[in-house]
Amino acid sequence: MREDGEAGMAYYISRASERKFSDVPGIPGLQQALLVGHEHGAAHLEVSLYQLAPGATTGWTRCPFEESWVITGGTGEAAYAGVRYELGSGDYGVAPVGVAHALSAGDEGLTWIGVRAPKPPTFDGARSRISAKASPGENLGRPSETDPRHRFVGHFDDSDMAPYAQLSMPGYHGPNIKNISVRMMVDQLLGAQHHTVFVCEIAPKSGPGRAAKVHYHPFEEIYYFTSGGMRGTLDGKDEVIQTGDLVWVGTDGTHGFVNERDEPARWVEVQSPIPPTSDAFFFPDDWRKLPEEH
Numbered sequence: 418m419r420e421d422g423e424a425g426m427a428y429y430i431s432r433a434s435e436r437k438f439s440d441v442p443g444i445p446g447l448q449q450a451l452l453v454g455h456e457h458g459a460a461h462l463e464v465s466l467y468q469l470a471p472g473a474t475t476g477w478t479r480c481p482f483e484e485s486w487v488i489t490g491g492t493g494e495a496a497y498a499g500v501r502y503e504l505g506s507g508d509y510g511v512a513p514v515g516v517a518h519a520l521s522a523g524d525e526g527l528t529w530i531g532v533r534a535p536k537p538p539t540f541d542g543a544r545s546r547i548s549a550k551a552s553p554g555e556n557l558g559r560p561s562e563t564d565p566r567h568r569f570v571g572h573f574d575d576s577d578m579a580p581y582a583q584l585s586m587p588g589y590h591g592p593n594i595k596n597i598s599v600r601m602m603v604d605q606l607l608g609a610q611h612h613t614v615f616v617c618e619i620a621p622k623s624g625p626g627r628a629a630k631v632h633y634h635p636f637e638e639i640y641y642f643t644s645g646g647m648r649g650t651l652d653g654k655d656e657v658i659q660t661g662d663l664v665w666v667g668t669d670g671t672h673g674f675v676n677e678r679d680e681p682a683r684w685v686e687v688q689s690p691i692p693p694t695s696d697a698f699f700f701p702d703d704w705r706k707l708p709e710e711h
Contacts, residue, residue: 426458427652427670433661438468443546446473446522449531453639453665455539461637462612462689463533464663469493469522477519477549482537483611484518485511485603487530487573487685492523495570499554502570508560509602510570511609517549530641532603534612534689569608573600573616581620588697593630596620596676605691612689619647623676631673632700633666638688640664645682647674671701 431452438448447469454463467486469475477496486495486509493504496519502510504520504527512518520527537545560570577600584594586601596619603614617640619628631650646659650673651666658664658674666672676682 426667428667428672429453429457429459429665430651430656430658431457431663431665433659436466436661438466444473444475446470447475452641452663455536457665458667459536459637459665460668461535462639462687463536464639464641464665464687465531467529467531469520469527471522471524471526473526474521475519477517477551479515479517479547479549480512480533480537480545481514482533482535482545483511483514483609485509485532485534485609485612485614486520487602487614489528489530491525491527493527494521494523495519496521496553497569498552500566500568501554501556502567503556503559505559507573508570509573509614510560511603511607512569513608513610516569517552519551530685532612532614532687532689534609534687571602571607573602578616578618581618587694588692593632593698593700593703594628596623596627597629609691611691612687613691614685614687616683617686618681618683619674619676621676621679621681625675628675629673630700630702631671632698633669633671634688634692634697634699635668636688636690636692636697637668638666638686640666640684640686642682642684645676645678645680647676647678647682649674 436450438450441447441449450466452464453459488504488508495502560572562571578598581596598618601615603609641663642660649656
């Protein structure tokens with residue numbers, strides 16, 4: 418790993434033990450703990466933890482990026498023009514570029530993992546938040562993927578996780594990543610065009626050759642560990658990842674993981690830009706095996 422923020426950085430780890438929240442200027446009651454962003458080497462995304470005080474709101478806004486969230490605690494509400502959704506743990510959603518939206522906290526406050534993609538602009542005079550007129554609408558209750566009226570939101574439950582198997586998703590399916598379960602959340606089906614968010618889990622006792630072999634991508638991604646942990650090989654270096662840690666890997670940054678523990682390893686994964694439908698995963702060992710032709 419190169420120095421923090423150095424151009425061409427291969428990976429960055431945000432440790433749970435070093436996390437600090439600070440007030441977000443101009444939004445009373447909102448605190449942010451930046452996990453990875455421009456200052457850490459990211460070119461395509463920004464990921465933070467947020468906590469909103471009881472009764473507080475982010476205010477109605479439009480942004481020059483997509484903004485998605487995965488609710489981790491508390492209660493609240495997500496509002497778009499003409500429609501509102503009640504929020505609780507496991508709910509998720511996305512506000513597409515330029516779409517007016519607001520998040521509000523209930524009596525328990527509200528906490529979430531937040532993603533912005535593309536990352537907020539950093540050039541002189543850039544605007545990241547443009548206030549919008551409040552447009553409260555019909556309350557459709559908690560997000561439901563069986564209600565055809567619902568847009569931009571969904572709900573995750575532990576029972577959604579499929580049995581462990583080889584990885585099969587757009588961009589790659591095959592034996593180099595196995596003993597894994599994936600549940601998509603934010604993607605193009607939900608309305609995102611610049612990033613994906615999903616839950617992954619790797620089975621216990623998935624050692625070398627039984628988890629994720631070293632690979633790289635033509636996009637950036639993060640792993641935010643919500644339970645368990647894994648041992649990673651990141652840019653050729655061994656790293657131990659614990660619950661609450663976040664790993665960011667840059668474009669072409671090599672990474673692989675094994676789970677040698679007695680418990681599953683689960684994380685929230687984000688990819689940006691959205692991966693291509695093929696040739697999204699490259700495994701160096703497979704390419705090294707190819708013969709030279711003369």
